[in-house]
Amino acid sequence: MQREVMFAGFGGQGILLIGNILAHTAMEEGYEVAWVPSYGPEMRGGTAYCLVVISDRPIGSPIIRNPMHLVAMNHPSLEKFAPMVKPNGVVVINSSLIHIGSDRDDVDELLVPANDIANDLGSIKVANIVALGAFVARSKIVDFEVLRKCVQEQFSSKEKLIPINMAALEEGKKVAQIK
Amino acid sequence: MGKILMKGNEAIGEAAIRAGCLNYFAYPITPQSEVAEYLSRRMPEVGGVFLQAESEIAVGNMLFGAAGCGARVFTTSSSPGISLMSEAISYISSAQLPVVFVNIVRGGPGLGGILPSQADYFQATKGGGHGDYRLLVMAPASIQEAVEMVMTAFPLAEKYRNPVMILGDGLIGQMMEPVEFPEHLRTEPSNKDDWATNGMDTRKSSKPNLVKTLFLNAEKLEEHNVILKAKYDRMKREEVRYEPYNTDTDYQALIVSFGTMSRVCRTVIDDLKAEGFETAMIRPQTLFPFPEEPIKQAALKESCKVIISIELNMGQMVEDVERSVQGGRPVHWYGKAGGDVPTPEEIIDVIKSFVS
Structure with missing residues (x-):
């Protein structure tokens, strides 16, 4: 079984990082993974996106037009990628910045005010981790406990950032559990 | 590790x-x-x-x-x-x-x-x-x-x-x-x-090593080229490397593809197999030396109707594929050069159009 997740937003929102953390978590669980970034001629402040492919067998084409899931951190990326998500996928919408829906009735839409939650925790920079926590909790694509370990590992060289990132992960999970 | x-x-x-x-x-x-x-x-x-x-x-x-x-x-x-x-x-x-x-x-x-x-x-x-x-x-x-x-x-x-x-x-x-x-x-x-x-003293030798590329004498240059x-x-003879994929089936089409493009082709072969349509691939891992003989052998299999060289360019490796197959079967090319990698769906349509 192969699953794909598109993470998309502005450059600077930590999009590539949360894709990296998810890929790392899936690898720790023993899956085959590929992390494919957008590296085209992007402008500063333009869109940044990456695709994470998780599979239980060797990954063939890592270039996927229709991902199973989407985490959209800004308005343009939701508009661009929501129509491409496969039916029954999870679509996480950063509702702090996006005031529209996915316009799809065949996906599991999850509104996460990631920027507001991050601000309440003390730093807007952890909005990406809030969204990641919400996405993993809802999609159950990887084990949440392994995810916690990988987030910790990610910030192991900047230990003072670990508590706020762990809190962001838990807050995201809470949002995902309210249906 | x-x-x-x-x-x-x-x-x-x-x-x-x-x-x-x-x-x-x-x-x-x-x-x-x-x-x-x-x-x-x-x-x-x-x-x-x-x-x-x-x-x-x-x-x-x-x-x-x-x-x-x-x-x-x-x-x-x-x-x-x-x-x-x-x-x-x-x-x-x-x-x-x-x-x-x-x-x-x-x-x-x-x-x-x-x-x-x-x-x-x-x-x-x-x-x-x-x-x-x-x-x-x-x-x-x-x-x-x-x-x-x-x-x-x-x-x-x-x-x-x-x-x-x-x-x-x-x-x-x-x-x-x-x-x-x-x-x-x-x-x-x-x-x-x-x-x-590296110095004759270093290697305790009485013979100097020489790095040169100029051979004005015809015989010497000929000799140099023959050595090369x-x-x-x-x-x-010794360094041809390639990976066969699904070649033990009665495939109707043989794909030749390398690098990133070959990964998409592997997905294509799996997807077509699920439909009951067998295709196979030779993936050259060395482009020089080119796996001429393995491609020829795979192309000449009874069930194989066409060979398709699939590349991220406007048709380059296809010339080596044609040279390998030596006219034994029709050889086609498909590819894109702008940077968009063809999807499995696109390639499936192409293969079906060549086989039918």
């Missing part, structure tokens, strides 16, 4: 260090700049040399000089940068020196674009620089394979005293996949006393 998640470009840099290469000269260019970024940090840690040259032309000649002294040396670049190095590649080939080149190919011609491309197939396999020379060319389809090929490239370059080129693309360079590195660290080129200008040809012929 377990698996780590690593970007292709960084893994290529690490693989070179693990292969015992401590000299890296380069000039940055997208989509391979992370190799230089990584090695600017890593080379000083292992006591190696990271040198950003003033241009790719300078890089090529620095490689020539360092290799001539017997240093294990490599560079990475992308298409326009390799064009600038091509003069030096011709000289290095003639002087019979081991150097490893990595080309993370971008679309062309000219400045082109930075997205995945295989437009430098001809440049890598047929020359690019002047004169009658060949490079041993390998093309990885995953980050793990890129690591293995880089680590194999150095001993091969030294075995043949010939440049080896790894042909990747933007996806191989930019993508992250889990990789495992062999622990083994190699040291000095083992046969270098036979050719390196003998090496290329030996490569053809």
